[in-house]
Amino acid sequence: MDLNNIQRVYFIGIGGIGMSAIARFFNEKGVAVSGYDRTSTPLTKQLEAEGMQIHYTDDINAADREANLVVYTPAIPATHEELKWYRDNGFEVVKRSDVLQEITRSLFAITVAGTHGKTTVSTMIAHLLTDSGYGCNAFLGGISVNYDRNFWSSDKAVAVIEADEYDRSFLKLSPDIAVLTAMDADHLDIYGTPEAMEEAFITYTHNIKPNGTLIAKFGLHRGNELKADNKLLYSLQNDAANAYAANIRMINGGYEFDVMQQDWMIDNIRMHIGGMHNVENAVAAITVAHLLGIDAAKIRAAVESFKGIKRRFEYVIKNDHQVYIDDYAHHPEELRALITSAKALFPGRRCTVIFQPHLFTRTRDLAEGFAESLSLADEVILLPIYPARELPIEGVTSDILAAKITVPVQIMQKEEVLDWLKKTPVPLLITAGAGDIDQLKGPISQLLH
Structure with a gap:
């Protein structure tokens, strides 16, 4: 799949939060984007306003029969008429994760996985990189309040990608920096057992590129099985981790805190969103930004200007x-x-x-x-x-x-x-x-x- 040679792309399930981010990616590249979804939503209306053609009935006559690429979400059943038609007629039909796989191959990729926290951490990282002037292409699983979007682009050859564990799709990614926030049991309809799910997260870390870095939450079960050439651990307050928060103060529904590391610290960070878990999420995001060499003052300013994600605290x-x-x-x-x-x-x-x-x-x-x-x-x-x-x-x-x-x-x-x-x-x-x-x-x- 050569993403640079695609003129027309069709999405089956275009209104999904992850699908719409990729649809926006192609649309901003000047590709003709169209798609199907079951119902009209505020998000699909936004996509239409941005120039994408969307219909809401499973009807191949309304679909793009000249698409170079067809992308579908795993939530679409195999009996879907449009999906069957494209498959039966020799089109290149791929999952959303296949497109993200290609993006992680061609760009410096920062991926964020975990049973919880991944939308917030990936959005925080993308905001820190954007607000500081470093730049990134962001593929997110939620709507950033700062940008009112789940995708934005940059000339910088860097991608921040939320890595979804549902249907094991995140195992196709090959990150340069991988973040792992949690390995709690979920999606047992897919994985069967908590142990099988843990195995998938362990495999995710094995796919990190040579000389890449894993930033994992301190104290994860089976954390010793996580693999990377470079490994950093972060925590809310445990000073046995490489990075952690100290001197946390609750102020007007938000927090002030310092982020400590063995050889650096950033003090007096102000964050205006609630949730003590979001202080921990910020430690992970700040660790990534510091690893990329972003100046402490710019990191501090970016955290203070971060407005959160819709539907996340x-x-x-x-x-x-x-x-x-x-x-x-x-x-x-x-x-x-x-x-x-x-x-x-x-x-x-x-x-x-x-x-x-x-x-x-x-x-x-x-x-x-x-x-x-x-x-x-x-x-x-x-x-x-x-x-x-x-x-x-x-x-x-x-x-x-x-x-x-x-x-x-x-x-x-x-x-x-x-x-x-x-x-x-x-x-x-x-x-x-x-x-x-x-x-x-x-x-x-x-x-x-």
């Missing part, structure tokens, strides 16, 4: 009377970090979490962990499970979480939530989940303002 409302945080958290460890950070930043406020479980298999496999994390709140509202790519599993509903949660809990439909909020004071409200719970953000914001 996003302050929808923050004032003396009301705090409303929206987050993509869909794994027990993410919920634990989210709820504990919010309660630490805003002590004394009753914390209400509205959570939409994502996937029947994940809810079934991690039910104990979900219940334990959600019980850290003072009160929980559960929505029905968002199925995404899955069919229902008998006996797997939000009730199995409700039965294990140890604080007051109710199960509601999405449309019932607003009526409940009209009658109930919620000084600290969190909405969380990876499904369509984000559709509540606007109405809740209007109601609470």
Whole structure:
């Protein structure tokens, strides 16, 4: 696949967060980009406004029959008519990860993998490189608030790529700098066992280019099996790591801290986003920026100007009377970090979490962990499970979480939530989940303002 010789590219599932980043990459190169998605969304409307042709019915007559390259997402079923037609008629049909593989071969690649934190760390790195003037091409799994995009380009032959572990696609990448944030069990519908998932993350580090660097979270299970010619460990506060944060102070919903390393430090860093886990994410991103030789003053200024990612500890409302945080958290460890950070930043406020479980298999496999994390709140509202790519599993509903949660809990439909909020004071409200719970953000914001 020669990315420089493509005139027309067609995307099946163009509205996905990872797919749309690659679509924008080709579009900015002057390639004719078109695609299919199941539903129109704010993101697909943006892509159309940028000049891409998109349709919303599975109809080969509406597709580009002259495409040089067809890219599809693994979420598309093999029975999809357009996908079948392209395959049957000899087109070059590749996954999104195949395009990213080619990009990591042709550019200096910084990839960020891990069960959680990868969207925030990759966006932080991309912002640090861009804001400091170093420059990069960014392929992200979330919408940066600073740029209102999940992709931006640069003349610099450097790419920052969020490396997705779903369907093992990240194993195609060959990074120069690889970041690994976590190896907790997830996607067990794909991997089968936590051990098999750990093996995949270990293999990811084996694909680092010669003389490349691994920046891994300190204390990972089986961390001694991670391989790279150069290895650095980062931590929130453990001074046994190569890089860690010290003197952390909570200030107005954000943090001030110093980043310490054996032979360097950057003091008085200010970060205006919440979540103690985001201090740790910043340590990883700052370690990458320092490794690339970016000046400490530029790093400090870039962290202070970082506005976060939509749906990652996003302050929808923050004032003396009301705090409303929206987050993509869909794994027990993410919920634990989210709820504990919010309660630490805003002590004394009753914390209400509205959570939409994502996937029947994940809810079934991690039910104990979900219940334990959600019980850290003072009160929980559960929505029905968002199925995404899955069919229902008998006996797997939000009730199995409700039965294990140890604080007051109710199960509601999405449309019932607003009526409940009209009658109930919620000084600290969190909405969380990876499904369509984000559709509540606007109405809740209007109601609470």
